[in-house]
Amino acid sequence: MIDIPFLLEFGLLNLALFTAGYIGKVFKLPTAIFYIIIGILLGKFIHEDETIERFSELGIVLLFFYLGLEFNIVRAVSTAKRIWTVGLLDIFFNFFVIFAVLKLMGFSWLISFLGGAVAYASSSAITTKVIADNKRIANPETEMILGLMVFEDIVAPIMLAVLAGIMTGGELTPVMFGIMAFKIIAVFSMVYLIVMLFRDKLSNFIDKFINEDLFILFAFGGLIVFAGFTQAIGLSEAIGAFLMGMIISETGKSHDVEKSMFSIKELAVAIFFFLFGANIVIDKSLLDIKSIVMIFVIVVLSMIGKFLTGYIGGKFYGLSKRASMTAGFSIINRGEFSIVISKLSPANFSPFFGVYILIMAITGILFAQYAPKISKFLVKPQKPAL
Numbered sequence: 001m002i003d004i005p006f007l008l009e010f011g012l013l014n015l016a017l018f019t020a021g022y023i024g025k026v027f028k029l030p031t032a033i034f035y036i037i038i039g040i041l042l043g044k045f046i047h048e049d050e051t052i053e054r055f056s057e058l059g060i061v062l063l064f065f066y067l068g069l070e071f072n073i074v075r076a077v078s079t080a081k082r083i084w085t086v087g088l089l090d091i092f093f094n095f096f097v098i099f100a101v102l103k104l105m106g107f108s109w110l111i112s113f114l115g116g117a118v119a120y121a122s123s124s125a126i127t128t129k130v131i132a133d134n135k136r137i138a139n140p141e142t143e144m145i146l147g148l149m150v151f152e153d154i155v156a157p158i159m160l161a162v163l164a165g166i167m168t169g170g171e172l173t174p175v176m177f178g179i180m181a182f183k184i185i186a187v188f189s190m191v192y193l194i195v196m197l198f199r200d201k202l203s204n205f206i207d208k209f210i211n212e213d214l215f216i217l218f219a220f221g222g223l224i225v226f227a228g229f230t231q232a233i234g235l236s237e238a239i240g241a242f243l244m245g246m247i248i249s250e251t252g253k254s255h256d257v258e259k260s261m262f263s264i265k266e267l268a269v270a271i272f273f274f275l276f277g278a279n280i281v282i283d284k285s286l287l288d289i290k291s292i293v294m295i296f297v298i299v300v301l302s303m304i305g306k307f308l309t310g311y312i313g314g315k316f317y318g319l320s321k322r323a324s325m326t327a328g329f330s331i332i333n334r335g336e337f338s339i340v341i342s343k344l345s346p347a348n349f350s351p352f353f354g355v356y357i358l359i360m361a362i363t364g365i366l367f368a369q370y371a372p373k374i375s376k377f378l379v380k381p382q383k384p385a386l
Contacts, residue, residue, distance in 0.1 A: 016042060017270045030365045032129055035273035036358070043278020059272025060336060061227045061241040062265040063128045067146055068245020069254035070137055073195060083147035086313030090148060091155065093305035095120040098298060105294065111349060117163060118342050118353050119302045121156040123335020124149045124238060125272060126361060130330070130368040139372075141327040144317045145310070148331065153238050154184060156337040163344050183233055191243045195250045203251035210256050219248075219257055220264065272336075276361070279339055280354040291352055299359055303367075306332045322379040329371035333364020 020038040024031035099116035103109070127149060136142055158180055209215045223244050230240030248257050307328035314324025334357055342353035367374070 013042075013271070013274070014267075017274060021270065030130060030133070030369045031270075032126060032273045033362055033365050035270055036277035036361060039274040039277025040280055040358070041277075043275065043280075055268065055271055057237070057272075058224075058264070058268035059270075060125050060238055061223065062261065062268050063125055063132075064238040064241035065223050065227075065245040065261075066132065066258060066265060067128050067149075068242040068247075069249050069258055071146070071242070071246050072249045073192065073246060082317055083144065083151055085316045086144060086148055086309065087151040087155070089313050089316075090152065090306075090309045091120070093309050094302065095159075097305055098301055101297060101301060102294075105297070107294075111345075114163065114341065114345050114349070114353075115298060117156075117159045118338045118345075118356065119298060119305075119334065120159065121152040121334070121337040122149065122306060122331040123333045123338070123361065123364065124153060125269070125276075126333045126335050126365055127331060127368060129269060130365065134369070136372070139323070139326070141310075141314060141319055141323040141330070144314060144319065145327055145330055148309075148313070150239070150242060152337075153236050153242075156341075157234075157236050160337075160341055160344075163341060180234070183235055184239075187230060187233075187235065187239070187243065191247060195247055199250050202247070203253060206248075206251060206253040206256065210253070210260070216260050216264075219261060276335065276339065277358075280358050295352060295356055295359070298356060299363075302334065302360060303332050303363070322375045325375040325379060326371045329367045329374055331364075332360070332367045334360035335364075 016038050017035060020034035021031040024034040095116040098119040099112050102112035102115045107115070127145065131137060131139075131142055131145070206215075209218065223241060226244040227237040227240035230243075231237040245254070248254050310326075310328030310331050311324045314327045315321075317324075319327065338353070338357045338360070342350065342357065345353055
C-alpha cells in the first residue's frame with residue numbers, strides 16, 4: 001500500500017467530507033448520512049491512521065459538551081427524577097426483548113447478550129447532531145430525549161464491562177457494579193461542588209478572556225481534560241464532556257463559549273461519522289438465509305422498541321401525544337456504543353452487526369430528521385369544542 005504523508009491524507013479526507021456534506025445540502029438530507037457513506041467507500045484507505053482515529057474521538061466529546069451547555073444543574077436534577085421510568089422502558093424494549101428473541105431463534109447466550117447490547121443504545125452523536133442542526137433544543141420532547149441519552153451513556157458502559165468480563169473469563173461480582181455506581185455518584189458530586197464554590201469566579205474569568213484568542217485554549221483544554229478524567233476512571237468520556245458543559249452553563253456564559261468552539265466541533269463530528277462508516281464491515285456470509293432473517297427481525301424489533309420507548313415514555317414524562325411520537329421517531333438510530341460493543345463479537349458475527357448498525361444509523365437519521373413532520377401528519381390537532 002502507498003505510504004501517503006499524513007497532511008496529504010488529512011487534506012484529502014476533509015475535501016471528501018466537504019463533498020459529502022455539500023451533496024447532503026443539495027438534496028436537503030442530513031449530512032451525517034453522507035459522511036457515513038463516504039466512510040464506507042474510502043475508510044479502508046484512511047481509517048487505520050491512528051492520528052485520525054484519535055481526532056474522531058473529539059466529535060462525541062464536543063457534541064456532548066454542546067448539549068451540556070443547555071443543561072444547568074436544576075434542569076438536570078429535574079430530568080433525572082423523571083427519566084428513570086423511561087430508562088427502564090428503554091432497557092426492557094431494546095435489550096431484554098432483543099436478547100429473548102435471539103435466544104428463541106437458537107443463538108447462544110453470549111450472542112444473544114451481544115445482540116441485545118448492540119441494539120440497546122441510541123446513537124448520542126446522531127441524535128444530538130440532528131436535534132442541534134434542526135434547532136430543536138427548545139422543543140418539548142428534547143429534554144426527555146437528552147435525559148435518556150445520558151441514562152444510556154451510563155448503562156451502556158456497564159453492559160460493555162459485563163461483556164468484556166464474559167469474553168475474558170473474568171468474574172463478575174456485585175462489587176464491580178458497586179464501584180461503577182460509586183464513580184458515577186462521585187463525579188456528579190464533584191461537579192456540584194465545583195459549581196457551588198467556583199461559579200462566580202469562573203463567570204468572571206470567562207468575561208475577562210472570552211474575546212481573547214487564548215480563550216479557546218482554556219475552553220478546549222478544560223473540556224478535554226475533564227472528558228479524559230472520566231474516561232480514565234472507567235466512565236464514558238461523553239459523561240465528562242456533558243458535565244463540563246453543565247458547569248459552563250451555570251456561569252450564564254454558555255452562548256459565548258458555544259460560539260468560540262463551533263468550527264472545531266463541526267470538523268471533529270464530520271470525521272467521527274466518517275470513521276463510523278469506515279468501521280462497518282460487509283461480508284458475503286451475510287447472504288446466508290439465517291443471517292438475513294436475523295437482521296430483518298432485529299431491525300424491525302429495534303425500530304419498534306425505540307419508538308415505544310419514546311412514545312410510552314413521553315406519555316409518562318408528561319408530553320403530549322405528538323411530542324411523545326416525535327421523541328419515539330427521534331431515537332430509533334444506533335451508533336457509537338453499538339460499534340464498540342460489536343467489536344467484542346466473534347469474527348463470524350462482525351459482518352452481521354456491522355450491517356445492522358449501518359441500517360439503523362441511516363434509517364434512524366432519516367426518522368430523526370423528519371420526526372416532527374411525521375408526528376404532525378399522524379397526529380392531527382384537535383378541533384376546539386363548540
